Amino acid sequence: MVVGAADAVAKISIALDSNENAFGPSPKARAAALAATEHLERYLENPARILVPALASCYGLEEDRIAIGFGSDDLLARIARAYLQPGTALLRSQNSYLKVPNYAYGNDADAVAAPDRDFCTDVDAMLSCLTAETRIVYLANPDNPSGAMLPGTELRRLHAGLPCNVLLVIDGAYSEYVTDPAYEDGEALVRAHDNVVVTRSFSKIHGLAGARVGWVYGPPHVIDTINRIGLTFPLATPSLHAALAALEDREHRDYVRSETALLRDEATQKLNGAGIHVYPGHGNFILMEMGGRESLAREMDTALRAEGISLRRFASPAFDRCLRMTLGRHAETRTATDAIIRLYQDMREARA
Missing domain, CATH: 3.40.640.10 (Type I PLP-dependent aspartate aminotransferase-like (Major domain))
Structure with missing residues (x-):
């Protein structure tokens, strides 16, 4: 896990960094x-x-x-x-x-x-x-x-x-x-x-x-x-x-499973369509790899946190270009996905 300096001041309203079940317990x-x-x-x-x-x-x-x-x-x-x-x-x-x-x-x-x-x-x-x-x-x-x-x-x-x-x-x-x-x-x-x-x-x-x-x-x-x-x-x-x-409560469990799969597929399709590589995922999260300069994932993480959205970065060098997003509730997952795409496109164009 990587903790940035922005963590001390950022007020997070959409926390998608710890692979918790955003739908909560039964x-x-x-x-x-x-x-x-x-x-x-x-x-x-x-x-x-x-x-x-x-x-x-x-x-x-x-x-x-x-x-x-x-x-x-x-x-x-x-x-x-x-x-x-x-x-x-x-x-x-x-x-x-x-x-x-x-x-x-x-x-x-x-x-x-x-x-x-x-x-x-x-x-x-x-x-x-x-x-x-x-x-x-x-x-x-x-x-x-x-x-x-x-x-x-x-x-x-x-x-x-x-x-x-x-x-x-x-x-x-x-x-x-x-x-x-x-x-x-x-x-x-x-x-x-x-x-x-x-x-x-x-x-x-x-x-x-x-x-x-x-x-x-x-x-x-x-x-x-x-x-x-x-x-x-x-x-x-x-x-x-x-x-x-x-x-x-099997009904609640089945609901969480089906809605998570729906959001996982939806976010994957949107991110891939924007040119962000999403690794095939089977959990309640997705791992994205940012193309372009090596520092882009770190820059995007800082920018997302400034907007109140927290994803996860990792200390392992193998994940330097990656961000992981936990799948939250419908609105927060879609808000975060749109923000990722917008920042990715803006930051890539800024260095083009």
Whole structure:
């Protein structure tokens, strides 16, 4: 993430920088969270006994293959703690979720980056980077910040090339947003093998980023390990009840999914039509690359913030020409898209 000097003075009215669900949580989830504040003086004992059966019922999964945590980041950190140590390595695609190397560094392990293709995971490159030290192969699918999606055929090919002592970790935080029929969420791989886990989040499609609720689906022995190294009280009471209500509100979830896809397609078409390259995306955001001079994305970011619109820039040099826009509500997404096109055209003409 890049924070500019303008951030200290800009008054942001359209915040499209953190991949939050702009449609918000289900009204039922809001009400459930509020009602749960009646007993904040009490610890919530073993919330898994309540949330795990609800998850299993909602997604048709086995209870002994599910663990919960305070966001999927918590679960990813626990997996890293269990499987990484000095002399081992985590392998990822080089421009994948930028926080992932920290999971390795926090356990004195190495973080290895495999070359990608236009921000898409290259399975052959990943397999060629495997070593005897590799213990975790991390795949965000869809990815962030690019929004790229690895099709099911390639996902299965990646797993087929892994030794049995390497754990494939599929981060599915944005999986509910995917509409491409070639996508596979990895759950079938979990059922068929002992070295695959899939992490999921309530922060995105369910709109509960502030509640910090995540879950993981994996082999029972991995789930047992994850549970053993978790906190005593992993979820706040309002968070648990909000998550339970969110699972029950399929209508809200379907609405968020369909409207996000509509806005994603609409913004992509308009931006591409204006000469701005948009990478094919499958989440609740799009990644744009600005042609022309190398500083254009930075200049546009500053100008957008001056107009009260915040997008995301990244510190990684690979994204120097890029801006990522979270898909907000209809009016704010369209306002931001129009502003991006106007500034892009004005700034390019000014240097022509």
